Structures are given as C-alpha cells and as structure tokens.
Amino acid sequence: MNPGVPTENRVGRSVGIIGAGRLGLVVARHALASGYQVRITASAAPGRPLERLGPRVTVTSPSSVAEGVEVVILAVPFHRFRELPLGCLAGHIVVDAMNHWPSVDETIIGFDSTTPTSVLVGRALPSDVLLVKALNHLSYHQLRDRARPPAAPDRIALAVSGDDPGAVARIEDLVTDLGFDPVAAGSLDSSDRQQPGSLLFGSILDASTMRHLLDIGAPPAGVGAGLPMSRRERRAGTPTACCESPLAAGNPNVRFRPVP
Ligand SMILES: NC(=O)c1ccc[n+]([C@@H]2O[C@H](COP(=O)([O-])OP(=O)(O)OC[C@H]3O[C@@H](n4cnc5c(N)ncnc54)[C@H](OP(=O)(O)O)[C@@H]3O)[C@@H](O)[C@H]2O)c1
Incomplete structure (x- = not known):
C-alpha cells in the first residue's frame, strides 16, 4: 500500500464505511494510512481483518456508522443498499461506490437500467444527503495497488461525480488523501460515464487522459x-x-x- 501523503491538517479527519468487504477494506486501509479515523460496519463477522487495522478503527453498526463523521461511503452490494438504515445518513456527504452487476445483484424488481444507478440511490436517500459517485470504477485490487503519493509520476485518476460542488470538492480531497488524482466528472445525471460498461470503467488513466475521455469520449x-x-x-x-x-x-x- 502506498497511499497519499498524510499531512498534519488531514490527521483527525474521519470517514464512515458501510461494508467491510473487498472494496471497503481497501478504502479503510488507505484512509488509515493518510491519518483518518475510520468507522466501518461489520454485519456478520466482526474481528479478523478489521482488528488488524489498528486503534483508529471503530467497528460499528450501519445505524451508528455516520455518528461524528462528515462522509459515509456505501460499499455494499447494490442490491443490498435499500436494507441499510438510510435515515441515519441524513445531513451527510454520502459516497456511492456501488455498481450494479446483473450477475451479482440478482434481478431487482423495477430496476431501471436507463437511469444512472447513483440517481436511483439518491432517490432512496434522505433529501438532505449530498450524494457523490466515486471509488467505483476501478477494481479493489487496482485501488489497493495503484495508490501513490501526490508527486508520483504514475499516479492515476479517479472520477468524482455529483451535483453539489462543495460535496464534490470534499470527496476530491478524500480521493487525493487516498492516493489518487480526482477528476470532476460532472453531475449524477451523467455518472453512467463511470459505471460498468463505460470507457472509464476498469481503465487505469492519468488525470489528463481521463479529462480528455470525459470531454470528447475518446x-x-x-x-x-x-x-x-x-x-x-x-x-x-x-x-x-x-x-x-x-x-x-x-x-x-x-x-x-x-x-x-
Ligand atoms: N470488489 C471490487 O473490486 C469493487 C470495486 C469498486 C466498487 N465495488 C462495489 O462496491 C460494492 C461492494 O463490493 P465488494 O466487492 O466490496 O463486496 P463484498 O466483498 O461482497 O463485501 C460487501 C460487504 O457489504 C456488507 N453488507 C452486505 N449487505 C449488508 C447490509 N445489509 N448491511 C450491512 N452490510 C452489508 C457485507 O457484510 P457481510 O458479509 O457481513 O454481510 C460485506 O462486508 C459493490 O456495490 C461493488 O459493485 C466493488
């Protein structure tokens, strides 16, 4: 792991993560390495990898993961997110890191494949949630292996989409701290440009190439x-x-x- 540079002013920041699976654990490790406090859920098997993450981790329930944090990351299978106590996310910046995979996510009754999934997620969240799409378009092992300090020549980009400029800026800071160059990718309405099947999905790109792809689609x-x-x-x-x-x-x- 080689995350972003931990700096004095970033120590003390905190983040909540719902889902201690493949993605959630990678994000937790990078956040910890950058000095964050991490609150993370473990619905089935508390302990094991979570215990080894160290003292700045609080293992908690989905209903209390948002306590005392500004940002909560949704890292559960897409078909499970509606089971979460979504009301607890009111007033927070929420990062949708989820993807809809037909093979994994079963058949969701009424699923609208023509609408970006983050728009569907946003409709289910409290109205005062500031929703941002990020951390979804690379695999957990790409995210695990490709984090770099800010000046690294091979630092790669992660797309950040959202409708609230302040929330997008906050998640751009988080992405930077995790070891990646954030690229503002537009509104949630256009966040299908970072969904499965898009040009960005699974692509290791530097920031200028990603901006170019987003601008002209090539x-x-x-x-x-x-x-x-x-x-x-x-x-x-x-x-x-x-x-x-x-x-x-x-x-x-x-x-x-x-x-x-
Ligand atoms: N894996 C990747 O490379 C990757 C990359 C980018 C984005 N994503 C997206 O990130 C999401 C998670 O993927 P993943 O691969 O990390 O999945 P995963 O390894 O299967 O982990 C999912 C986690 O979600 C938890 N969970 C499931 N239902 C829950 C519920 N109702 N309440 C609380 N926790 C619940 C599970 O806990 P229990 O096991 O204890 O139930 C598990 O810790 C998916 O939407 C995926 O598309 C994945």
Whole structure:
C-alpha cells in the first residue's frame, strides 16, 4: 500500500464505511494510512481483518456508522443498499461506490437500467444527503495497488461525480488523501460515464487522459486504444504508460499506451 501523503491538517479527519468487504477494506486501509479515523460496519463477522487495522478503527453498526463523521461511503452490494438504515445518513456527504452487476445483484424488481444507478440511490436517500459517485470504477485490487503519493509520476485518476460542488470538492480531497488524482466528472445525471460498461470503467488513466475521455469520449491524440502490450509490459504486469483500458478494448491484454 502506498497511499497519499498524510499531512498534519488531514490527521483527525474521519470517514464512515458501510461494508467491510473487498472494496471497503481497501478504502479503510488507505484512509488509515493518510491519518483518518475510520468507522466501518461489520454485519456478520466482526474481528479478523478489521482488528488488524489498528486503534483508529471503530467497528460499528450501519445505524451508528455516520455518528461524528462528515462522509459515509456505501460499499455494499447494490442490491443490498435499500436494507441499510438510510435515515441515519441524513445531513451527510454520502459516497456511492456501488455498481450494479446483473450477475451479482440478482434481478431487482423495477430496476431501471436507463437511469444512472447513483440517481436511483439518491432517490432512496434522505433529501438532505449530498450524494457523490466515486471509488467505483476501478477494481479493489487496482485501488489497493495503484495508490501513490501526490508527486508520483504514475499516479492515476479517479472520477468524482455529483451535483453539489462543495460535496464534490470534499470527496476530491478524500480521493487525493487516498492516493489518487480526482477528476470532476460532472453531475449524477451523467455518472453512467463511470459505471460498468463505460470507457472509464476498469481503465487505469492519468488525470489528463481521463479529462480528455470525459470531454470528447475518446483517447487523446498520441494515445492509441487497443494497442497490444509489449512482451516487456506483459512480463512487468503493467504498461509503461499509466493509461490502460482492458474494458474499453475488450481484451485484458490490450491497453492504452502511447503510439510509438
Ligand atoms: N470488489 C471490487 O473490486 C469493487 C470495486 C469498486 C466498487 N465495488 C462495489 O462496491 C460494492 C461492494 O463490493 P465488494 O466487492 O466490496 O463486496 P463484498 O466483498 O461482497 O463485501 C460487501 C460487504 O457489504 C456488507 N453488507 C452486505 N449487505 C449488508 C447490509 N445489509 N448491511 C450491512 N452490510 C452489508 C457485507 O457484510 P457481510 O458479509 O457481513 O454481510 C460485506 O462486508 C459493490 O456495490 C461493488 O459493485 C466493488
């Protein structure tokens, strides 16, 4: 783990996480490494990995996870979020890190696949929640392995979408602290641009490439989509440039890299 730089003024910040699964634990570890206090839920098996996270972690219930924190991250399977005590999130900034996966999320009665899922989430939340979509478009192992200090040349970008500029700015700060470059990606109405099936989803991109993709929906000049990785890149397990999009190319061995 190599998260963002912990700074004096960030120590003491806190975050709540609902869901201590694959995503929730990675986010918790990066937040702790940046000096945050973490409140995290464990519905079934308290202990084990959570205990090893250290003294700045409070394991709690979904109904009390929001106590004393400004930001709560939803990291449960999409089809489960309506079971949460959503009223407890009133007045908070809530990060929707969830994705709808048909194979995992069963058939949700009345599910509207034409509406961005964060808009659906927002309709179920108290009206004074400031909802932001973030932390959803890379896999937990990409998020685990690709966090970097701010000046690192291979620092990658995470998209942040939301309707409230103050809440978006706050989550941009959080994303920075977690070890990534935040890119403002627009409103919740357009947050399907970071959902499964989008060009951003699963793509390792630097911030300027991500902004370009969001602006014009295509890679910038000089960056080719679908170029096979070199043998050296495959051996190293990472492309030489910090732009890769297995999903966009539809092939895990095909990534963005600079056109020679
Ligand atoms: N995995 C990834 O790479 C990744 C990346 C980005 C976004 N996401 C999204 O993040 C969400 C979580 O994915 P995940 O892979 O972390 O799932 P996961 O490993 O299955 O963990 C889900 C967590 O949610 C908890 N949970 C489920 N229902 C709950 C409820 N009603 N109340 C409280 N806690 C509940 C589970 O606790 P119990 O096991 O104790 O029930 C578990 O700790 C999904 O929406 C996914 O699409 C995942």
